[in-house]
Amino acid sequence: MPEAVRFHPARAEVIGNEFALVWSDGVESYYPLEKLRRACPCAACGGEPDVMGHIQRPHVNYGPQSFELRSFRFVGGYALQPTWNDGHDSGLYAFRYLRALDEHASA
Numbered sequence: 001m002p003e004a005v006r007f008h009p010a011r012a013e014v015i016g017n018e019f020a021l022v023w024s025d026g027v028e029s030y031y032p033l034e035k036l037r038r039a040c041p042c043a044a045c046g047g048e049p050d051v052m053g054h055i056q057r058p059h060v061n062y063g064p065q066s067f068e069l070r071s072f073r074f075v076g077g078y079a080l081q082p083t084w085n086d087g088h089d090s091g092l093y094a095f096r097y098l099r100a101l102d103e104h105a106s107a
């Protein structure tokens with residue numbers, strides 16, 4: 001069931017150890033970098049949250065650099081692609097997924 005993307009990031013920057021994102025509808029989301037990395041939706045890190053928003057994922061080995069954001073870009077008009085300092089960059093965080101990760105923002 002395709003759904004239209006109703007919001008997109010208007011601004012994004014790293015502030016300290018958080019990824020700060022301002023959405024096109026004015027909502028501001030702050031993601032601790034560690035939380036953002038642990039929520040990586042790529043196949044290796046595993047999956048997406050279930051309907052309750054819980055994330056079940058396989059065991060992944062993280063190092064200190066895993067939670068340092070080297071850079072990020074937006075791809076395809078629908079997703080955020082972070083590059084982490086341990087070289088991991090295969091996670092595409094769809095905007096809807098990012099929005100769901102922020103429990104303070106309503107989707």
Ligand SMILES: [Zn+2]
Nearest residue numbers: 040042045091
């Ligand atoms: Zn990943």
